Amino acid sequence: MRERDKPRAHVIEPAKSGTSTCQTCGLPIGAGVLRLSEAFVSDEGRWARSHSYARTPRTRSYDSGEDRGGHSNHDSVSPDVWARYHHLSCAAAQQPFKLRSALAATTLDIPDRAELERAIEVALSGADAAEEKAETRDEYQGFLARLREAPDDDLMLVFGDWLHSVGDPRGELVTVQRALETAEGEAKAKLHDAEKRLLATHRKRFLPERLVATLVWRRGFVHRMVIAASDLEPQTLGLAFASPSFRLLRELAVHANSSTILVAANLPRPLPATLRVLELGTARHGTHGLGQVGALVANGLPQLEHLAVRGAGDLEGLRSATLATLELSVANATEPYSSGGRTAEARPLTARIAGLEKKKLPALRRLVLRVETNLDHAVAAVVETKLLQHLSELVLAGDLSRAGVDLLARKRKQRLALLDVTDCNLGAADLDKLRTHAADTIVEKPSTTATATAAPKKIGEYLVRHKKRPEWGIGKVVAESDDGMEVDFAEGGRKQIRNVEFLEEVEAP
Numbered sequence: 001m002r003e004r005d006k007p008r009a010h011v012i013e014p015a016k017s018g019t020s021t022c023q024t025c026g027l028p029i030g031a032g033v034l035r036l037s038e039a040f041v042s043d044e045g046r047w048a049r050s051h052s053y054a055r056t057p058r059t060r061s062y063d064s065g066e067d068r069g070g071h072s073n074h075d076s077v078s079p080d081v082w083a084r085y086h087h088l089s090c091a092a093a094q095q096p097f098k099l100r101s102a103l104a105a106t107t108l109d110i111p112d113r114a115e116l117e118r119a120i121e122v123a124l125s126g127a128d129a130a131e132e133k134a135e136t137r138d139e140y141q142g143f144l145a146r147l148r149e150a151p152d153d154d155l156m157l158v159f160g161d162w163l164h165s166v167g168d169p170r171g172e173l174v175t176v177q178r179a180l181e182t183a184e185g186e187a188k189a190k191l192h193d194a195e196k197r198l199l200a201t202h203r204k205r206f207l208p209e210r211l212v213a214t215l216v217w218r219r220g221f222v223h224r225m226v227i228a229a230s231d232l233e234p235q236t237l238g239l240a241f242a243s244p245s246f247r248l249l250r251e252l253a254v255h256a257n258s259s260t261i262l263v264a265a266n267l268p269r270p271l272p273a274t275l276r277v278l279e280l281g282t283a284r285h286g287t288h289g290l291g292q293v294g295a296l297v298a299n300g301l302p303q304l305e306h307l308a309v310r311g312a313g314d315l316e317g318l319r320s321a322t323l324a325t326l327e328l329s330v331a332n333a334t335e336p337y338s339s340g341g342r343t344a345e346a347r348p349l350t351a352r353i354a355g356l357e358k359k360k361l362p363a364l365r366r367l368v369l370r371v372e373t374n375l376d377h378a379v380a381a382v383v384e385t386k387l388l389q390h391l392s393e394l395v396l397a398g399d400l401s402r403a404g405v406d407l408l409a410r411k412r413k414q415r416l417a418l419l420d421v422t423d424c425n426l427g428a429a430d431l432d433k434l435r436t437h438a439a440d441t442i443v444e445k446p447s448t449t450a451t452a453t454a455a456p457k458k459i460g461e462y463l464v465r466h467k468k469r470p471e472w473g474i475g476k477v478v479a480e481s482d483d484g485m486e487v488d489f490a491e492g493g494r495k496q497i498r499n500v501e502f503l504e505e506v507e508a509p
């Protein structure tokens with residue numbers, strides 16, 4: 001490729017074929033659809049090395065940069081410039097400066113131009129200081145692009161140092177929040193004050209307006225957001241997600257506290273592409289309508305690892321190449337609940353499970369089912385889908401009974417690495433049966449069933465033998481006082497033992 005053939009600036013162009021992928025949301029860009037062609041420097045390998053090694057001595061592989069060819073040579077002075085593509089709406093939110101310059105230069109007729117310009121304004125209203133300055137913008141965006149792709153705590157510290165060095169106040173926030181992770185006592189209190197002061201001083205930059213939510217910060221950025229369904233407001237949330245503090249958002253939890261708010265419908269789309277954990281609904285007694293969860297996820301969450309659907313969520317179209325853990329939770333597995341809206345057909349969890357397809361969830365390895373009533377039926381539905389044979393972990397919580405146990409035991413060829421029945425109330429015989437299904441790791445509640453009938457009191461469980469009178473046999477301690485112990489021996493009968501040093505504890509047979 002000759003120098004002048006390379007893309008030099010950010011341009012808007014129609015996608016030549018339907019084969020390009022949006023670098024922001026990870027979804028394909030249809031043929032003929034207008035896209036932003038973003039010119040970028042492909043020398044990621046050297047770029048990252050020069051930054052990461054500033055603090056972390058560990059070796060890393062940066063092959064991908066070299067693969068694109070031409071600059072593995074250390075003498076190369078001008079790194080290659082390449083193009084990557086974005087939907088215009090995605091670029092407006094995540095690459096507002098680049099899209100704005102492309103819009104200014106384009107001669108094409110942009111149909112939703114006004115809307116895009118508004119979106120750019122929104123995104124720019126919360127730009128970081130280092131992003132506003134032309135001389136630091138590219139480096140800032142280089143850091144962010146790498147951090148968005150994969151969490152990297154060390155790189156976040158390097159980023160923080162760099163922000164500090166260019167006078168961006170977020171740099172100090174990174175430092176303070178990093179120190180808070182290990183601080184104790186008075187130092188911790190001081191750091192908390194410093195954090196509070198920073199957030200207040202730079203409120204407009206750090207915190208989106210009108211947002212009512214619980215935020216968990218991590219090294220200068222919001223890591224997790226917990227919001228009540230009644231506080232969902234797509235426009236406010238859209239603004240929040242466009243703010244720089246949310247650019248590395250990894251976890252979003254929406255608690256269903258209102259039966260009238262449709263969770264999925266009131267979330268802005270696309271959701272932040274950095275999300276790895278999405279929790280919808282309420283853990284216990286889940287019956288809330290959560291809306292079309294399948295469509296919400298399929299609509300561009302390229303890093304999603306964990307999805308919890310606690311309530312009635314429509315799973316139709318659920319598709320994710322990365323989803324490893326799926327949690328489904330509902331009050332009653334066979335009762336039809338509406339996922340919400342007047343048109344939505346009420347369906348039981350069993351029917352929703354039946355619609356899941358392994359080929360649409362290739363990375364799924366852990367399934368969690370929390371069902372208060374009719375868990376057996378949910379297990380039967382899972383067995384039907386053939387999902388079971390691809391899982392390595394199954395977590396069951398609820399009213400699992402003999403029927404469910406038998407279903408699993410019959411599938412003994414499809415052994416699980418982990419079967420967690422901690423929150424099921426199973427008897428010893430059923431647990432034995434399940435061990436053939438996942439012998440290595442069954443997690444069970446410590447002796448609720450066994451001791452409930454045998455000996456509820458601590459005293460009664462304490463078994464002893466009298467060293468001098470072994471013929472009395474094993475004794476149960478029935479009372480303890482200043483006078484010693486009262487022991488009921490199997491052969492010797494009830495005795496009061498003053499010299500307790502003659503008693504030795506024995507294990508229950």
Ligand SMILES: [Zn+2]
Nearest residue numbers: 022025087090
């Ligand atoms: Zn996109």
